[in-house]
Amino acid sequence: MREEQPHPDQIVLRCANEADLPAIVALEHLSFPLAGERFDERRVRRVTSDSRFVVTVAEQNGQVLGWVAGFARSREAFRGAGFMRSLLTHGHADGN
Numbered sequence: 001m002r003e004e005q006p007h008p009d010q011i012v013l014r015c016a017n018e019a020d021l022p023a024i025v026a027l028e029h030l031s032f033p034l035a036g037e038r039f040d041e042r043r044v045r046r047v048t049s050d051s052r053f054v055v056t057v058a059e060q061n062g063q064v065l066g067w068v069a070g071f072a073r074s075r076e077a078f079r080g081a082g083f084m085r086s087l088l089t090h091g092h093a094d095g096n
Contacts, residue, residue, distance in 0.1 A: 009060065016048050016055040016067060023064035024048075024057070 016024070025041045032038035039047070047069045048055050058066040 011058050011060045011065065013056050013058055016057045016069075018048070020057050020064055020067070021045060021048065024067050027064065027067065 021041065021044055024044050025039075028038040028040070028044070047053050050071075053069050053071045055069045056067065057064045
């Protein structure tokens with residue numbers, strides 16, 4: 001069975017991987033000029049390598065346009081609750 005290729009202009013959501021780190025860090029730098037406001041490379045690496053997190057990128061024509069990272073709590077008090085740690089899109093991809 002042949003896998004369908006997305007339309008060239010289609011935005012694809014997929015799980016982030018190690019190769020996405022430079023693009024994610026670049027988006028953080030574009031969006032947050034102050035170091036204390038953004039995820040640095042160490043923090044992005046920690047989130048993307050932690051199995052408790054779900055990390056997704058939005059990609060178009062091979063370019064990462066955004067990313068989101070979140071996790072679900074397993075403790076009884078939080079059962080069924082999830083938390084988003086970061087949601088970021090490139091300025092030219094905001095739909096306007």
